[in-house]
Amino acid sequence: xxxxxxxxxxxxxxxxxxxxxxxxxxxxxxxxxxxxxxxxxxxxxxxxxxxxxxxxxxxxxxxxxxxxxxxxxxxxxxxxxxxxxxxxxxxxxxxxxxxxxxxxxxxxxxxxxxxxxxxxxxxxxxxxxxxxxxxxxxxxxxxxxxxxxxxxxxxxxxxxxxxxxxxxxxxxxxxxxxxxxxxxxxxxxxxxxxxxxxxxxxxxxxxxxxxxxxxxxxxxxxxxxxxxxxxxxxxxxxxxxxxxxxxxxxxxxxxxxxxxxxxxxxxxxxxxxxxxxxxxxxxxxxxxxxxxxxxxxxxxxxxxxxxxxxxxxxxxxx
Amino acid sequence: xxxxxxxxxxxxxxxxxxxxxxxxxxxxxxxxxxxxxxxxxxxxxxxxxxxxxxxxxxxxxxxxxxxxxxxxxxxxxxxxxxxxxxxxxxxxxxxxxxxxxxxxxxxxxxxxxxxxxxxxxxxxxxxxxxxxxxxxxxxxxxxxxxxxxxxxxxxxxxxxxxxxxxxxxxxxxxxxxxxxxxxxxxxxxxxxxxxxxxxxxxxxxxxxxx
Amino acid sequence: xxxxxxxxxxxxxxxxxxxxxxxxxxxxxxxxxxxxxxxxxxxxxxxxxxxxxxxxxxxxxxxxxxxxxxxxxxxxxxxxxxxxxxxxxxxxxxxxxxxxxxxxxxxxxxxxxxxxxxxxxxxxxxxxxxxxxxxxxxxxxxxxxxxxxxxxxxxxxxxxxxxxxxxxxxxxxxxxxxxxxxxxxxxxxxxxxxxxxxxxxxxxxxxxxxxxxxxxxxxxxxxxxxxxx
Numbered sequence: 001x002x003x004x005x006x007x008x009x010x011x012x013x014x015x016x017x018x019x020x021x022x023x024x025x026x027x028x029x030x031x032x033x034x035x036x037x038x039x040x041x042x043x044x045x046x047x048x049x050x051x052x053x054x055x056x057x058x059x060x061x062x063x064x065x066x067x068x069x070x071x072x073x074x075x076x077x078x079x080x081x082x083x084x085x086x087x088x089x090x091x092x093x094x095x096x097x098x099x100x101x102x103x104x105x106x107x108x109x110x111x112x113x114x115x116x117x118x119x120x121x122x123x124x125x126x127x128x129x130x131x132x133x134x135x136x137x138x139x140x141x142x143x144x145x146x147x148x149x150x151x152x153x154x155x156x157x158x159x160x161x162x163x164x165x166x167x168x169x170x171x172x173x174x175x176x177x178x179x180x181x182x183x184x185x186x187x188x189x190x191x192x193x194x195x196x197x198x199x200x201x202x203x204x205x206x207x208x209x210x211x212x213x214x215x216x217x218x219x220x221x222x223x224x225x226x227x228x229x230x231x232x233x234x235x236x237x238x239x240x241x242x243x244x245x246x247x248x249x250x251x252x253x254x255x256x257x258x259x260x261x262x263x264x265x266x267x268x269x270x271x272x273x274x275x276x277x278x279x280x281x282x283x284x285x286x287x288x289x290x291x292x293x294x295x296x297x298x299x300x301x302x303x304x305x306x307x308x309x310x311x312x313x314x315x316x317x318x
Numbered sequence: 319x320x321x322x323x324x325x326x327x328x329x330x331x332x333x334x335x336x337x338x339x340x341x342x343x344x345x346x347x348x349x350x351x352x353x354x355x356x357x358x359x360x361x362x363x364x365x366x367x368x369x370x371x372x373x374x375x376x377x378x379x380x381x382x383x384x385x386x387x388x389x390x391x392x393x394x395x396x397x398x399x400x401x402x403x404x405x406x407x408x409x410x411x412x413x414x415x416x417x418x419x420x421x422x423x424x425x426x427x428x429x430x431x432x433x434x435x436x437x438x439x440x441x442x443x444x445x446x447x448x449x450x451x452x453x454x455x456x457x458x459x460x461x462x463x464x465x466x467x468x469x470x471x472x473x474x475x476x477x478x479x480x481x482x483x484x485x486x487x488x489x490x491x492x493x494x495x496x497x498x499x500x501x502x503x504x505x506x507x508x509x510x511x512x513x514x515x516x517x518x519x520x521x522x523x524x525x526x527x528x
Numbered sequence: 529x530x531x532x533x534x535x536x537x538x539x540x541x542x543x544x545x546x547x548x549x550x551x552x553x554x555x556x557x558x559x560x561x562x563x564x565x566x567x568x569x570x571x572x573x574x575x576x577x578x579x580x581x582x583x584x585x586x587x588x589x590x591x592x593x594x595x596x597x598x599x600x601x602x603x604x605x606x607x608x609x610x611x612x613x614x615x616x617x618x619x620x621x622x623x624x625x626x627x628x629x630x631x632x633x634x635x636x637x638x639x640x641x642x643x644x645x646x647x648x649x650x651x652x653x654x655x656x657x658x659x660x661x662x663x664x665x666x667x668x669x670x671x672x673x674x675x676x677x678x679x680x681x682x683x684x685x686x687x688x689x690x691x692x693x694x695x696x697x698x699x700x701x702x703x704x705x706x707x708x709x710x711x712x713x714x715x716x717x718x719x720x721x722x723x724x725x726x727x728x729x730x731x732x733x734x735x736x737x738x739x740x741x742x743x744x745x746x747x748x749x750x751x752x753x754x755x756x757x
Binding site: 384495 | 543607613615693694697698711715722725728732
Binding site: 040045285286288290293 | 546550557621623700701713719722
């Protein structure tokens, strides 16, 4: 009996140590420090870069310290962390994913409707403000080489129809089976098929089209290799793919506590276009630079968007 | 509970099978390599410290690091995962084989030599049966560890129950985390129990009283 | 936009050259994560030691409890670290504290077990002699048992720290930072082989070095090695 009591005391004591040890020395700029803004993000290069961009902006415009919590498994996990109070800002989520993932709703293909549904849904379900897009989306995109595009005047996906019977297509494996925005639905919407469709790992499609193994491929629109291989991204003119606009989100409660955060995120609205995001992804992956470095250089090159609305006074010493 | 099994039951069976498969292949390879190597080391004592030292350094490498190191070399999938688990299984088996063989009563070995046994006969008929329980204890330890470590193999696309845990962790689905953890732990305890029984079986009569 | 001139030859480099290049470019970040990784592991083990060493002493005096405590801790050890981390995440949320708690739990067993074994192994004759000298209970613990058992306890700490460094590596999955972040980034990058190495090699080195250093300490603390000198 006495042991149990002692074990209990010991367990309590150690828990107490953890709870009060909220800023263990050395874990400093730590994820645990009171008053710091904690920016949570997922694990792809793009998502981590965006996390550090938000951090850089917060540090530039306010006295608040900001930390990045990276490598969470999905936007659902990021959202969960925020709802539980383990994080304050979700660096990025994509409309289509937020709609079907966090909110558990059916996909909506109209971009404005989708955005509205997500914005309302986040406010109602989580009391979180879902911001307008950074200015780019990361969706599925049909890609062709510059040569093929010039030869056949290709701008939209529909333009492929007349020559599709002679084209080989390389696509993401999982796209073949997807409901709603997958291969079968594609045939229904665009009413044409390719000569042969080869499913493959999504990371391989860029090389496949560049080398000429495939005539057209389906890849991710912000992949850095689109720029480096000079590929042409065909416009989804029939709005077949649901929108995947990239936005940050923050609980209203946190915004009340740190009103400046709202202004800072507003500055990032529409600030990053697809080309910029592609380039940052490309540089980080091909030149082995840490996303933190890429984000810092990006912000410095753009002077932290100081000239864009709303006006904010940068904090000295940056 | 019922709903969980309806939704994930068949998938769970497949993952359990995958988990056992990669673990047991890795353990099998470990036995095939480490037991003869351990025996060999008892004949070349000078090399023993070196080999066991290397094996214990390999054992020290954190599992995430070892699995990640496999990617640039072997890519992803079951094969690199099995290699990594195999590396981990080596030390306990190697060490136990070596110490087990060395602890065989020297009188017994001398007697066998006196009977004109060849080196091979000596190993097969005298030393190995005497050392079997200690060797088996090493295999048992490796087996239990390999099951636990195999949970991380999902990280490099090798499947197994780690798939459930990772999916649960990534998408925040508590049922999947628990649905992966409980079978892995049961599997580890089961392997421990079964190999423990084998250990008892192989113990020579003259040792049981000890 | 970004200054990347003169880096074009990078794509022609082999993995080793890329690795060197990565370390040059991101050295301070790498060091930061290395330190963070080490500290997370150390904190977990230290907290565990504070709890486990007294428990070890206690069960050495109350042997009936020993089997029970060691058995329970043994079961904890068969739970894969990824599973334990995920389970604790459900209760404690994401972040570094949950990783420290996980390390704490995994460190308990080796430290309790070794403390117990170390104290049990103290020569009875020595204890009797000390009692005969009129030492109090506290003096016995402090002046006889602890120094005699220290080397064995150190072996437990060594074991715990090596495991801790491994557990901390997977802490990246719940956003705790450390070298796992670099490994994760390499796995996610399109051609990340070199980045994986930049994360995995220091992780492995940290574990191996910790093992060797504590093994050396263990030897120095071994009372029987003092006699020889």
